[in-house]
């Protein structure tokens with residue numbers, strides 16, 4: 001029977017160490033993605049390209065949904081997560097072009 005005292009629960013502490021590592025990796029990956037999209041935003045602003053590209057987004061979402069299914073991750077959640085990130089990127093792109 002596992003120790004129900006959370007302060008002394010070694011199993012829960014081990015799970016949480018793994019969660020902490022995964023969360024740190026997510027932050028680093030997101031930071032890297034936003035570094036790249038910042039460069040994309042500057043490129044689009046300099047070349048009078050529109051901030052959003054709905055065709056590209058559709059392809060990304062379809063690809064991600066398929067990957068999610070293969071990884072047994074909820075595709076609806078995956079789409080919402082990507083949508084949330086892309087919407088933020090579009091806001092950054094609009095700011096980069098002075099909008």
Ligand SMILES: O=C(O)C(=O)C[C@]1(C(=O)O)C=C[C@@H](O)C=C1
Pocket residue numbers: 037040041051052053054056057060085086089090093
């Ligand atoms: O690929 C682009 O054109 C981007 O600006 C990047 C990105 C994304 O974050 O993935 C953001 C906005 C576009 O609508 C499509 C994709």
